Amino acid sequence: MWRKKTIAMMMVAITVLFSVGCASSSENSSEGRLATPLNDNQEVVQQSEATFPKTITHLSGETVIAHRPIKIATPYIAFVDYLAVLDVYPVAGQGIGTINQNFPNLSKLLQGKEIIDLGMEVSMEKLLAANPDLIIAADDMIDKYDQLQQIAPTVILPQAGNWRETLIQLADMIGREGKAESVLAAFDKKSAAYKAKLAERGHETVLFAMYSGKEQFITWEWERFEPFYNGLGLKPVPGTEKGGPLTLEGLAVLNPNHIFVINNWQNPIQGGVSKALKDNEVWRSMEAVKKDQVYYLEDPSLPGPMALAKINGIEDIIQAMGH
Numbered sequence: 001m002w003r004k005k006t007i008a009m010m011m012v013a014i015t016v017l018f019s020v021g022c023a024s025s026s027e028n029s030s031e032g033r034l035a036t037p038l039n040d041n042q043e044v045v046q047q048s049e050a051t052f053p054k055t056i057t058h059l060s061g062e063t064v065i066a067h068r069p070i071k072i073a074t075p076y077i078a079f080v081d082y083l084a085v086l087d088v089y090p091v092a093g094q095g096i097g098t099i100n101q102n103f104p105n106l107s108k109l110l111q112g113k114e115i116i117d118l119g120m121e122v123s124m125e126k127l128l129a130a131n132p133d134l135i136i137a138a139d140d141m142i143d144k145y146d147q148l149q150q151i152a153p154t155v156i157l158p159q160a161g162n163w164r165e166t167l168i169q170l171a172d173m174i175g176r177e178g179k180a181e182s183v184l185a186a187f188d189k190k191s192a193a194y195k196a197k198l199a200e201r202g203h204e205t206v207l208f209a210m211y212s213g214k215e216q217f218i219t220w221e222w223e224r225f226e227p228f229y230n231g232l233g234l235k236p237v238p239g240t241e242k243g244g245p246l247t248l249e250g251l252a253v254l255n256p257n258h259i260f261v262i263n264n265w266q267n268p269i270q271g272g273v274s275k276a277l278k279d280n281e282v283w284r285s286m287e288a289v290k291k292d293q294v295y296y297l298e299d300p301s302l303p304g305p306m307a308l309a310k311i312n313g314i315e316d317i318i319q320a321m322g323h
Helices: 042-049 077-085 096-102 104-110 124-129 139-151 163-174 177-197 222-229 248-254 272-276 307-320
Strands: 054-058 061-065 072-074 134-138 154-157 205-213 216-219 244-247 258-262 294-297
Touching: 054 154, 054 163, 072 077, 077 096, 077 104, 077 134, 077 163, 077 307, 096 104, 104 307, 124 139, 134 139, 134 163, 139 154, 154 163, 163 177, 163 307, 177 307, 205 222, 205 248, 205 272, 216 248, 222 307, 244 248, 258 272, 258 307, 272 294, 294 307
Parallel strands: 072 134, 134 154, 205 258, 258 294
Antiparallel strands: 054 061, 205 216, 216 244
16 A cells, blocks of 8 residues: 545645546537536547557656557546546546545546546555556656556656646647647636636735634645636735735735635535634624625635646636626
8 A cells, every 4th residue: 555645735736536448529628617528539539549659758767658548547636637637537546535525526527437446545456456558647656666667657747737737748648639739728718708807806816725723724825826816817915925824813914805715625614614703703804704705615626736626716716706
């Protein structure tokens, strides 16, 4: 068994995490949230096959992928997300049970998929039994690279790399480059449209936080929310660039116009932060609270580097802020 990797810290790595085979789809983008993946048509499969074999350069060297991989395993929860965005479902993945219990957006995409759950503390025995033809792992398993290579060709990527770059990297190694391009193009088109709708709120500050109980909050560095701050034109709260713990009093001093409270799945607060603090004078004194501009985000993956979190995140934000 290997060490446990926690999502919330992979929000420091949240992270972040399918049945047989790559199911490709027509390369058309969707106007709504990602829904039930479509199947590849034969032409797309043939075009994909023509790009193999290919040599992938990664953190542990180079790996040759001889054919378009059909049985993919990923002992890293976040890469389950990326594969699902590409309409590809692994035979085995880390934390499938955790996803189904705590990550509603990704869980919807996994419904009906027969995926071996490797557990949060990844089981080598289950990984071996999955008999994959490609393993996509994260750099916290870099010391296990030789062991993984004995099971199947293995690629090691950063845990918390840039989400767009990671999506393109994964797409390249599994022959889904066209799908990645269409996903990113659709995301950029939507972001631009939503940014225009939110332009009138461009002067209002926005803070993303998680309530940890006992009048304590957790915040993250701005970089984690770049697709929202820059992509949607939202204004971050000055003084919160690096993130970190924040007391209720400290939050009141910052006094953001809008607060997005992200679900604390590892330490759920009964009734949520608004109920927990409804009688607290400091909480009630804040601008966002008085104007009913505190929003609850059920899916806790938003601060992580996962692609689906960004794609669905812009939808949650535009709905919450009144458009």
